[in-house]
Amino acid sequence: MNIPDKVVNRLTLYHFILDDLRDDEEYISSTKIAQLLKIDNSQVRKDLKYVDNQGKCRVGYNTKELKKRIEESLGFKKTKDAFVVGAGNLGSALAKYDGFKDYGLNILAMFDKDTKKTGTVINGKEVFDISKVSHLASKLGVEVAILTVPKENAQAAANYLAGAGIKYIWNFTTCVLDLPKDVKVWNENLIGSFLQFIVSDKEK
């Protein structure tokens, strides 16, 4: 089933909530979830229909069951291997964050063109020279790259990744990448996110 973007986003948040419950909290109501996220109760119930779980009247949703259903629907267990391209501050921070693995994102290695960085190991991930990306992507079957190079190097790095067989680029730079149609780009756009928050003065 095709789950709309905003629903995927909220389902992840519901999972965070379920993950934080104590072991003895067997049921949770849509009202409780709605109240924590300051959204409508009806929205929560509508979203949860996508994961095909039916809350029991007056009791609520079985927390373990609901967690499992969200994990299945969003593919947490279908692990995707990825490379971080750009071993600067943000790239290193993402490589050091172990939480991604629980949600199916497995960072295998990092790449940079700076010889002061190549050969170092960040949280168990070796930093290779960018010229090695093609060989390693094909050897390890990696299709996902997390792009965290400086803006001025972003297009060149992305071209290189496209040539290396990378199919998904999670773009943390503020460069809008011009790439062949078969390479999917997701612009993380933290600045847009901040502006949505502050300019529109709303919650998400």
Add this chain to the structure above:
Amino acid sequence: MNIPDKVVNRLTLYHFILDDLRDDEEYISSTKIAQLLKIDNSQVRKDLKYVDNQGKCRVGYNTKELKKRIEESLGFKKTKDAFVVGAGNLGSALAKYDGFKDYGLNILAMFDKDTKKTGTVINGKEVFDISKVSHLASKLGVEVAILTVPKENAQAAANYLAGAGIKYIWNFTTCVLDLPKDVKVWNENLIGSFLQFIVSDKEK
């Protein structure tokens, strides 16, 4: 005018494109923008109506004028001062990123409870003990906090920030915060973002 979230996001991307043009590129067409972002031309034209700019037939939009209009509409010049709370990997990476300032986000200081971090200076931003946040927020009139503490400390830190008069929390943790109604929370939710990208296999 109230600009929808998705439009704010795309307008930021249009601004990134305009920002990357050479000085002699006086005009840009909606087709060119649409092609770079792999979206519909009609979408671009619709979005740009929010910033009240009219492209000239066959010539396109005046790039300098359009850039200025987007900046005004999204409030790039209305700088918001902010604190980073949590001087770990991600918090430090955000503090080291100077690009935010151009878009109106000015990080003044950082906070942590780790005495190994307090007193240090990261990219010109001093790391203070978290107990100082209330005094400094009121002294400097800061209402925005970027929350990058470990998940298990997130709720406690957020409670503390709410008590210190912080009105906006940009939450990078995977903890869903339970806070009074007058504190706005924006969950950055990078994991949800990744899942939207990979699970739905689409572009943004």
